[in-house]
Amino acid sequence: MQVMNVLLTQQAPAEHWGKADVTYEGQNSVIHLNGADPLRQVQMAARKIRSQGISQVQLEGELWTVDLQWVFAQGFASAKPGYQVGWCGDDAEKQLLEHRLVAATFARKLINDTPEELSPVKLAQQAAQWLTDIGGNNVSYSIIEGQELLEKKWVGIHAVGRGSERPPALLELDFNPIGEGAPVDVALVGKGITFDSGGYSLKSSEGMLTMKCDMGGAATVTAALGLAMKTGLNKRVKLYLCCAENLVSGHAFKLGDILTYKNGTTVEIVNTDAEGRLVLADGLQAASESGAKLIIDAATLTGAAVMAVSNQYNAIFSPQAETIKLAQESAAAVSENVWPLPLDPWHKDTCPSAYADTANSRPVKGGGAGGASNAAGFLWRFVSPEANWLHIDLAAAFENNASALWGAGATAHGVLTVAELLKR
Structure with missing residues (x-):
């Protein structure tokens, strides 16, 4: 040809x-x-x-x-x-572009895979294997799956994934090029919902069709870590992928259920389609336990973020102005688009419950006004106050249909931003 x-x-x-x-x-x-x-x-x-x-x-x-x-x-x-x-x-430019392409292709392949091909455990295994192939002996990991999640008190991942015959899983991966006893510099957390039916808050066929993309956060942070490793990352980073299928069955979690998280927070389920924040809550607690100075989570979390910033930007949130600035500078350095949305302490309380500390959403269509900020406020409850924290709502990670800028499917937009953040 x-x-x-x-x-x-x-x-x-x-x-x-x-x-x-x-x-x-x-x-x-x-x-x-x-x-x-x-x-x-x-x-x-x-x-x-x-x-x-x-x-x-x-x-x-x-x-x-x-x-x-x-x-x-x-x-x-x-x-x-x-x-x-x-x-x-020159050769250096070509090598950098090739490293980017390998990472973006890996993310696209994961996101575009069919839900049947990519179960929660397979997602965890493929991410771990790809990073091990890159990092060799500097990478170690474990995969916690099924009932063991409850034994470890990772109740959110277990609850969301228990409706499926294929078990949910938490990947805990450690990249440590420095040596034993090194502090964790950054912890990455990714939403890995390999298919989202909405659960008993069932999506329409149109809304469900592209929900193989709901593990875009997991693919993004994994690809970003791999890219950073390929380009010389020399700091300790931990990765947590929160993997589950959100399906309907006699075992599925239900509206009105209350989850008690490892940190003692109780959460009433008012919308089973607001499941991403439930699994991320576990990942954020695990990341906080690592003692990381910076915690970054990425997720295809809310339609509200798409409505706010379109699918040309990823929405970013943080309690720290300096963290927002760092994210903006990192995105600009690699020509990706981010835009900050509001996050104030009172956003933690925008999903009240008469039965628990908080609900996982608001019992109105789409979660009500300010849905992306409300979701970020929910997640904030599970982040250590000692850590800097960046939440990325990946509004630009997937295109339902081909557009003037993108082909249909995964875009990998956000991979370069997270990889750049890891270098700083």
Whole structure:
């Protein structure tokens, strides 16, 4: 198969091309930068080229920066295999781009896998194996599954996953390149709901169709850690993946149930479709026990975040202004988009219960106003007050349908931001 060369130019197209920003001549396609937003323009141009049935390209010319090459590859990607982007630039740039591609491809593969292919235990195993292949003897891990979760008092993961015949699981992974006794610098927590039916708060068919993506948080933090390791991470990091299938059965958890968490917090279930925060509560407590200076969790958590920031940004929350600033700087350094949403102490109390310390949502459609902040407030109850904490609601991690910027399916948007945070 012939490879198409893709070049950038700041010159306008020939008159007969009209206002086109992508033109073709033989084996070359040319993207005509117009100065408005080159990153967005190049990503959209990549989608246009891909839509012509072109599957192999080689980037050529001096105008290609690392960021421009990366967004082109993001736009060129699809859920189906069989496409290839050839990098340009010096060897260091090519190696960095290849490391990014390996990590993003791993995240996309996990997220796009069917729910039948990816059970909770398989998610934990695949994440652990991939990171072990990268980190070797610097990686150790354990997988707690099924009834053992209750014995360890990880009640949220167990409750959400007990309706499935395939057991829920918690992956605890330690990357330690420094040596025995080293402090944990960062703890990562990922929501790993491999399929979300909504439980007894059943989703519609339309809402359920893409819920294989509900483990996007787990895929994002795993891929980010792998990328950071590939690019020289030299600090101790712990990873916690909270994995479960949220299904309906005679064993499933129900509305009105009350969970008592390891830290003593009691939670009334008023919506079984607000399950992500229930599993993350366990992961955040485990991360807090590690003594990490910074805790980062990532989750495809709320539709409210998508409504607030669209699917072009990931929403971020933190009680610490300096942590928000660090996240913004990290995202900007790798040309990803984040936007902060409100989180104040009173958000902990926005889901009241007459029977427990808190409810897991509000008993109204969509969780009511401020749903993304209310979810973050719930999670805050399970974070150590000694740790800095960043919560990422991954509004930009998945596209239900192809758009002008992305192919349908996982985007891996957020992987670079978390990997950059790990380096700082």
